[in-house]
Amino acid sequence: MARKTTNQKAWFLVIPVVLLVAFNAIIPLMTVVNYSFQETFGDNVFFWEGVKWYEQVLRSSRFHDSLLRQIIFTSIILVIEIPLGVAIALAMPKKGIWVSVCLVLMALPLLIPWNVVGAMWNIYALPELGLLGRIINGMGFDYNFTQGPLAAWFTTIMMDVWHWTSLVVLLAYAALSSIPDAYYQAAKIDGATPWAVFRYIQLPKMKRVLTIAILLRFMDSFMIYTEPFVLTGGGPGNTTTFLSIDLVKIALGQFDLGPAAAMSLIYFLIVLLTSWIFYTLMMNNEEK
Amino acid sequence: MALEFRDVVKRVGAEIYIYPTDLKLEPGGFNILLGTTLSGKTSLIQLMAGLERPTSGEIWFEGRNITTVSVQKRNVSMVHQQFINYPNFSVFENIASPLKVAGLPKVEIRARVGKVAELLKLSPLLDRRPLELSGGQQQRTALARALVKDSDLVLLDEPLANLDYKLREELRDELPRLIKDRGATVVYATSEPEEALLLGGHTACLHEGRITQFGETAEVYRLPQDLISAQVFSDPPINTATVVKHEGVFLLNGTTSWPVGADHEKLADGEYVMAIRPHQVVPANAKTGERMARIEGIVLVSEISGSESVVRFEVEGTTWISQSHGIHPTPVGARAAFEIDTKKCFYFNMDDHRLASAGSMRGGDV
Structure with missing residues (x-):
């Protein structure tokens, strides 16, 4: 039997990845974990606090309120953007020069930097100066997003829908255009109604892509920060203070590093768990 | 219905x-x-x-x-x-x-x-x-x-x-x-x-x-x-070549010739497009008979698939295909001789490519 030689050199090939992941994920994450269990008053002096910060965050009504706002915001976003995106994708032309025109128009909002989106909508919705603000006020509504909570929510949601529905459209359109023409012909021959074509051909064929779209929109909207920060700064009052905005306020505004770290981890776990549960459910459903 | x-x-x-x-x-x-x-x-x-x-x-x-x-x-x-x-x-x-x-x-x-x-x-x-x-x-x-x-x-x-x-x-x-x-x-x-x-x-x-x-x-x-x-309904593609009918014979490439059969006697002298299915073109000496015409060419590709051999060869710039039963190893690049079953040839007019004469070919095994 030949002597088995072990060559450990292959490990060197893995080192770049290990370093990259370490610097970019593990070390920052562990720093946060570190902060979340300790108290510091600067000068690198730490005191062990156990799960105190976690208890504090989970019990604080401030966290509950931001979390609730976050859940409501994300739910509204998903309920509007997913069906709207699919509807637009269905209405888009299938061939011809208008395809490229539509695709470019659709992609435009995605190319704009997030803080610019916030600033754009801020100006756009100003009651005295902005086009949108003047139109709404002109229609007889008392609209001022810097003062009315309802107006602030409305503007934030409109902004997100404007900014991100395109993503759903592009994904759904890609899925739709991958359905062979023969499916539609077969449905026509069977005498299927347009609704049946959507329900039994287009929707099942879009399922995987829509799963991804929902996941992406869930994660992104759940972590939304830049646009509402620029638009409303979390106001009026705390009415549009979503989790990220709240977190930044605690960490950088109040410099409460311990609670902020604990909150970050709880936040992270919520996103991770929800995504995982959702994905598993969708994929299990697929196998059945 | x-x-x-x-x-x-x-x-x-x-x-x-x-x-x-x-x-x-x-x-x-x-x-x-x-x-x-x-x-x-x-x-x-x-x-x-x-x-x-x-x-x-x-x-x-x-x-x-x-x-x-x-x-x-x-x-x-x-x-x-x-x-x-x-x-x-x-x-x-x-x-x-x-x-x-x-x-x-x-x-x-x-x-x-x-x-x-x-x-x-x-x-x-x-x-x-x-x-x-x-x-x-x-x-x-x-x-x-x-x-x-x-x-x-x-x-x-x-x-x-x-x-x-x-x-x-x-x-x-x-x-x-x-x-x-x-x-x-x-x-x-x-x-x-x-x-x-x-x-x-x-x-x-x-x-x-x-x-x-x-x-x-x-x-x-x-x-x-x-x-x-004929081309649509033939796989491998049917062989085609221009032949000249002259004084009772068909002449191919100026070298190969065969007598005009009873079916085509009435055709006017002149050029025709001759077509013949690959399985009617077989390696020489595999089959003999007076109705066979001999052509020679350079072998381009030779494929043997168990029961049959397909050979592509070139004659005067035209590629021919021969499909025959059995295994006939033919070295690529070498000169090889093939025989055409002249009774199985179709002749089409040069101008409109219509069949020149059906005659009694109807019912034959092509």
């Missing part, structure tokens, strides 16, 4: 998909549309189905003008080259879908689906979804969906093209049995001459949007009326 095309033209933009076409298809047996890709097979099938409207001309069915009748009202069924089934329906629901749309009672649906599933060996798979099936089973499901309703017109658009070889043979053997005893007109599009011959019935040779010849399959094969039909 005959389907009739009367002067049908299909144009899309500036492009002509189907040139003026007259065609009458009868029920019983297969009506085969034979042609390469882009020859217009799919366009014809879509016109028959009613998925497309002709630009001009009329389509008649059973003495009724159905040109403007929509797909849903035509009572057709169709199987595509791709395996098309409803992705989240079970096999049972897939097969049942046309009956459900038609509003049949549940008991009858169950009975009819059961029967078709039995016929297509799908009975154990009725609860599965299409994605859990093999390609062959998926196409069987699509076939079952097409056969479950009593359609007047069954359109099969290269249904076996995406299946692997074994499955294709298996399903092709079953097809005639499946369509037997149906009153329907069955149309079958294929690009393979062999498939047309195996399925029999009638064949229409298609080339660039034109039907070049239509008739009984064997007859079309035996006696192509023009060069294009």
Whole structure:
């Protein structure tokens, strides 16, 4: 039997990845974990606090309120953007020069930097100066997003829908255009109604892509920060203070590093768990 | 239930998909549309189905003008080259879908689906979804969906093209049995001459949007009326060369010659396009006889597949193909001699490429 030689050199090939992941994920994450269990008053002096910060965050009504706002915001976003995106994708032309025109128009909002989106909508919705603000006020509504909570929510949601529905459209359109023409012909021959074509051909064929779209929109909207920060700064009052905005306020505004770290981890776990549960459910459903 | 095309033209933009076409298809047996890709097979099938409207001309069915009748009202069924089934329906629901749309009672649906599933060996798979099936089973499901309703017109658009070889043979053997005893007109599009011959019935040779010849399959094969039909209905491609008829002999390349047979005596002297199927060109000395003419060329490719040898060789700038039984190893690049069975040659006019003279060739084994 030949002597088995072990060559450990292959490990060197893995080192770049290990370093990259370490610097970019593990070390920052562990720093946060570190902060979340300790108290510091600067000068690198730490005191062990156990799960105190976690208890504090989970019990604080401030966290509950931001979390609730976050859940409501994300739910509204998903309920509007997913069906709207699919509807637009269905209405888009299938061939011809208008395809490229539509695709470019659709992609435009995605190319704009997030803080610019916030600033754009801020100006756009100003009651005295902005086009949108003047139109709404002109229609007889008392609209001022810097003062009315309802107006602030409305503007934030409109902004997100404007900014991100395109993503759903592009994904759904890609899925739709991958359905062979023969499916539609077969449905026509069977005498299927347009609704049946959507329900039994287009929707099942879009399922995987829509799963991804929902996941992406869930994660992104759940972590939304830049646009509402620029638009409303979390106001009026705390009415549009979503989790990220709240977190930044605690960490950088109040410099409460311990609670902020604990909150970050709880936040992270919520996103991770929800995504995982959702994905598993969708994929299990697929196998059945 | 005959389907009739009367002067049908299909144009899309500036492009002509189907040139003026007259065609009458009868029920019983297969009506085969034979042609390469882009020859217009799919366009014809879509016109028959009613998925497309002709630009001009009329389509008649059973003495009724159905040109403007929509797909849903035509009572057709169709199987595509791709395996098309409803992705989240079970096999049972897939097969049942046309009956459900038609509003049949549940008991009858169950009975009819059961029967078709039995016929297509799908009975154990009725609860599965299409994605859990093999390609062959998926196409069987699509076939079952097409056969479950009593359609007047069954359109099969290269249904076996995406299946692997074994499955294709298996399903092709079953097809005639499946369509037997149906009153329907069955149309079958294929690009393979062999498939047309195996399925029999009638064949229409298609080339660039034109039907070049239509008739009984064997007859079309035996006696192509023009060069294009001969080319469409030959695999490997038919050999063609220009020959000169002069003083009772045909002269090829100025070197090979053979006496003009009784069938062609009356032809005027001059140039003709001669065509001969590859299996009538065999390595010299494998077969002898006075009707054989000898040609020599440089071997380009030599393929041996167990029972037959296919050799491509070049004579004076023209590539020839020889297909013969048995194993005839021929070194590539070497000079080799072949024999043409001159009794099996077709002669076409130089100008219009129509068959120059049929004579008594009718009925011979080509």
